Amino acid sequence: MVGVDQVLSQLSTVIDPDLKKDIVSMGMIKDLEVNDGNVKFTLELTTPACPFNEDIERDVRTAMAQLKDVKKFDLSVTAKVQEGRDLSADEALSTVKNIIAVASGKGGVGKTTVAVNLALALAKTGAKVGLLDADIYGPSVPLMLGMGKAALQVDGNKLQPADSHGLKVVSFGFFAEQEQQAAIYRGPIISGILKQFLVDTNWSDLDYLIVDLPPGTGDIPLTLAQTIPITGILVVTTPQDVASSIAMKAIGMFTKLNVPLIGIVENMSYFKCPDCNKEHHIFGQGGAKKISEKFNIPFLGEIPLSTGIMEGSDTGKPVLVTDSQSVNSEAFMTAAKNIAAQCSIIAAKMKEEISAEATTK
């Protein structure tokens, strides 16, 4: 009759393609019960948004099918997002498993459009997602989500984020009057506001908090990197040489600050002609891929240049909400899954480092 050891050794032949480790030693098999030829367990994936989730489940079923003595096999699949940041070093935000800061070298590359649609894409996979609009000089998240001037609620001494399409949202744009004044604020005040948005907000349990940074390398990215541990930076760029070279400068700064780079997404990569179905590379080709090779950071996706994406952003109806099956939404879904996979990789590395440290102590 089949036993626990036999099941585990069979399952340890299944390798997670991202983490490059077997699923048993990664602790992905939970509640294993082996009873009189009946096998039952839960496969706990590292994120609901992993691009390989279906492959892993299929490999588990194939592996189990090879055990001859199994009469009945009962598999549940769940996902528990792993912590991609040192929560023990951050008491204030200890319920936020990953913080992903979206940065760009210059404005107008579609950073906010990408941040908003990626947040929605992650939420669509079932993850709990927050979106912090930290672009104090040009907060456009409320506009893109069609939120108008949502009033921020205060609960006790904490800000209560607004809800929009399943996202928890905080934006400097919620403070109508202050918006005009933002341009004259100086470093320390700006840093103080950001810290409040991070620390004095009741974010509750989040798998991913996406932070839309202002373009460039000013006070906000610096404050963020120095205030709390973050999972990493996602760089958005467009194919033009100017955008690429400015993106490289931003990457250089984050590298100096020792903040991990999750990867790079290229926006406005190509235009797919609705008549001939061909992809036209209007702004050139391969810019972001070159950066990813040069700095050895993952290339996570290409978003097409499209009137649908533009209208979605500019009218407060993001494509992920209005047209979730479209080519545009698919492009965001793919990028979001790649980002989630990178966060799982960062989380696994961190876990390894912590346990290595513990054993050397």
Ligand SMILES: Nc1ncnc2c1ncn2[C@@H]1O[C@H](COP(=O)(O)OP(=O)(O)O)[C@@H](O)[C@H]1O
């Ligand atoms: N993939 C895209 N295709 C077409 N228009 C886009 C795309 N991404 C962004 N835009 C448009 O470009 C403008 C700038 O985008 P935005 O997200 O505000 O950029 P940023 O935050 O980098 O300043 C907006 O009008 C937006 O609708």
Ligand SMILES: [Mg+2]
């Ligand atoms: Mg923006």
